[in-house]
Amino acid sequence: MNFLPRQIQRVLDCRFTLEGAGVKLKRVLGNDENSTLDPFLLLDHFGSEDPRDYLKGFPWHPHRGMETVTYMWTGEVEHGDSMGNKGIIKSGDVQWMTAGSGIIHQEMPQKYDGLMQGFQLWVNLPAVKKMVEPKYRGILREQIPMVQKDGVKIKVIAGKVDGTRGPVSDLAIDIEYFDVKLASGKTFEHTTTKEDTVFAYIVDGSVEVHNKTIMQGHCVVFGEGDFAKISSRNGARFLFVSGEPLNEPVAWRGPIVMNTQEELDRAYEELEAGVFIKTKNYLDINRN
Numbered sequence: 001m002n003f004l005p006r007q008i009q010r011v012l013d014c015r016f017t018l019e020g021a022g023v024k025l026k027r028v029l030g031n032d033e034n035s036t037l038d039p040f041l042l043l044d045h046f047g048s049e050d051p052r053d054y055l056k057g058f059p060w061h062p063h064r065g066m067e068t069v070t071y072m073w074t075g076e077v078e079h080g081d082s083m084g085n086k087g088i089i090k091s092g093d094v095q096w097m098t099a100g101s102g103i104i105h106q107e108m109p110q111k112y113d114g115l116m117q118g119f120q121l122w123v124n125l126p127a128v129k130k131m132v133e134p135k136y137r138g139i140l141r142e143q144i145p146m147v148q149k150d151g152v153k154i155k156v157i158a159g160k161v162d163g164t165r166g167p168v169s170d171l172a173i174d175i176e177y178f179d180v181k182l183a184s185g186k187t188f189e190h191t192t193t194k195e196d197t198v199f200a201y202i203v204d205g206s207v208e209v210h211n212k213t214i215m216q217g218h219c220v221v222f223g224e225g226d227f228a229k230i231s232s233r234n235g236a237r238f239l240f241v242s243g244e245p246l247n248e249p250v251a252w253r254g255p256i257v258m259n260t261q262e263e264l265d266r267a268y269e270e271l272e273a274g275v276f277i278k279t280k281n282y283l284d285i286n287r288n
């Protein structure tokens, strides 16, 4: 049996966007309907040396029906949520938040000396899990294992590389999320499940896939094949993500992602009426 490397299906360019209370960021996925990759809804890359680009942050806002995975490379984000969690996501840390039935939170990047850089991936939840109890997980950088082999360094945030498993054991949906650093002339190869959505977002340097060069700031969406193969002549660092498509209808407005328009309308009505949060331990953020 022959195993074939996955083809390039397409290459996406990111777009500058203003989000939250005025954070300048690069949107990689989620710019329009054609740039969501089921089950991944959105990928934002924030990064700037100028605090004015990010200090306004993302003040109190709701989420329902999806997950946000925030990964900081450098810099700090202070956060708090309606379940009473609060703290600081520091350089190298990950915050994995399952909004489920509803959470209200804020995410405020702190002033950082130098290049502040991080990512937020939105993962959709299947219909059966959209209204699960919300869950928040703070993952410290030292909890994220790294696999090193012949010029390839892989931080395993989720999924498995050569028997090394990421730190989150109770993922709502099974995805792989790696931070891969390639020394010049090195190649990353990873076997993927045939039906899965697979992409790589090139953050630094450039890579070659099937002899095509992809520069930083671009996202390679892989097509059919058995494994992903990414080389780099001059060195690169990229995020590699895969997951099984949900193949369910998506009704999405702002930070709430449901299956039907009716569910979406209900969510916004509940927000208006102050009955959005379903958990017992509800910190009334309006009272503080």
Ligand code: MN
Residues within 6 Å of the ligand: 058, 061, 063, 068, 105, 107, 255
């Ligand atoms: Mn949020």
